[in-house]
Amino acid sequence: MSNKITIIGSGNIGLSLANGLVKKEYSKPSDITLTRRNLKLMSEEVAAGFNVSDNNIVAIYDAAIVVLAVLPQQLKKVLEEIASSIEPEKQLIISVVSGVTCADIRKELGNNVQVIRAMPNTAIAIGQSMTCIASDNANEENMKEVTALFETVGAVVTINEDLMTSATALCACGIAFFLRSIRAASQGGVEIGFHAHDALKMAVQTAKGAADLLLISQSHPEGEIDKVTSPKGCTIAGLNEMEHNGFSSAFIKGIKLSALKAGGLYKEG
Ligand SMILES: NC(=O)C1=CN([C@@H]2O[C@H](COP(=O)(O)OP(=O)(O)OC[C@H]3O[C@@H](n4cnc5c(N)ncnc54)[C@H](OP(=O)(O)O)[C@@H]3O)[C@@H](O)[C@H]2O)C=CC1
Numbered sequence: 236m237s238n239k240i241t242i243i244g245s246g247n248i249g250l251s252l253a254n255g256l257v258k259k260e261y262s263k264p265s266d267i268t269l270t271r272r273n274l275k276l277m278s279e280e281v282a283a284g285f286n287v288s289d290n291n292i293v294a295i296y297d298a299a300i301v302v303l304a305v306l307p308q309q310l311k312k313v314l315e316e317i318a319s320s321i322e323p324e325k326q327l328i329i330s331v332v333s334g335v336t337c338a339d340i341r342k343e344l345g346n347n348v349q350v351i352r353a354m355p356n357t358a359i360a361i362g363q364s365m366t367c368i369a370s371d372n373a374n375e376e377n378m379k380e381v382t383a384l385f386e387t388v389g390a391v392v393t394i395n396e397d398l399m400t401s402a403t404a405l406c407a408c409g410i411a412f413f414l415r416s417i418r419a420a421s422q423g424g425v426e427i428g429f430h431a432h433d434a435l436k437m438a439v440q441t442a443k444g445a446a447d448l449l450l451i452s453q454s455h456p457e458g459e460i461d462k463v464t465s466p467k468g469c470t471i472a473g474l475n476e477m478e479h480n481g482f483s484s485a486f487i488k489g490i491k492l493s494a495l496k497a498g499g500l501y502k503e504g
């Protein structure tokens with residue numbers, strides 16, 4: 236298999252993937268082709284070293300892997316455009332498009348095309364993605380190859396395809412949820428006396444420490460919380476106030492709504 240990768244749709248996630256693969260030395264920029272319709276909107280700095288094209292058919296010509304990274308409502312047109320140029324024996328499709336099944340993609344590209352869905356998040360740009368992958372027809376060799384690709388840029392979990400919209404909400408949208416919680420913490424910090432840049436730095440490192448406690452110690456969040464909450468102390472007072480205001484409930488409801496929405500994006504068009 237050649238090592239050429241073509242990413243159709245070089246927006247937020249397409250570019251993040253390309254940058255992550257280069258940063259972690261999985262690919263050379265010259266082995267990655269990025270496409271978009273409005274090339275003028277891609278700055279020279281962003282495009283540096285990559286092949287860029289506004290012609291999807293030419294761009295996929297010698298690619299071993301074709302990554303679909305356009306919006307769900309833009310996908311049908313792309314699939315119709317590339318359908319007769321895809322070579323199923325030589326080319327593997329990876330789709331990061333939310334709410335579109337492997338079967339939906341094969342309906343346009345043909346039944347003998349192997350399709351793997353991947354749901355990364357934008358931390359892929361720095362090699363810290365949580366990526367879920369699923370397929371209903373890819374062979375073991377291709378699943379292994381795609382697992383290895385995404386493992387160079389973060390952690391990978393293989394899931395059943397019917398859980399892909401849930402993975403979208405928890406992991407891909409999840410980045411935004413955790414970022415907002417860090418922002419909220421920093422705003423609280425400003426109210427209690429810190430300058431904004433100090434408050435943000437403190438909130439970010441505290442969030443990183445909390446995540447690393449779970450990752451490195453393999454412990455449960457409530458076990459770690461119990462270690463912080465002194466009896467009659469200030470932590471439990473703050474935590475309970477947050478819960479009285481619906482903190483966990485708001486997070487859970489948000490994740491459920493995102494999952495619901497993620498499932499309908501392709502059909503909504
Ligand atoms: N953003 C995220 O964190 C994540 C997004 N996803 C999924 O990835 C997909 C892309 O999302 P995101 O990167 O945020 O979206 P963006 O809008 O940032 O990127 C979409 C890109 O597709 C390009 N595009 C549109 N039509 C075509 C076409 N016909 N041929 C080639 N390129 C085209 C657009 O450029 P132009 O208009 O110039 O053509 C744009 O660069 C979505 O399906 C989303 O659900 C999945 C995981 C995480």
Ligand SMILES: O=C(O)[C@@H]1CCC=N1
Pocket residue numbers: 333403407408
């Ligand atoms: O918001 C969205 O629809 C996309 C999918 C997951 C992250 N961003």
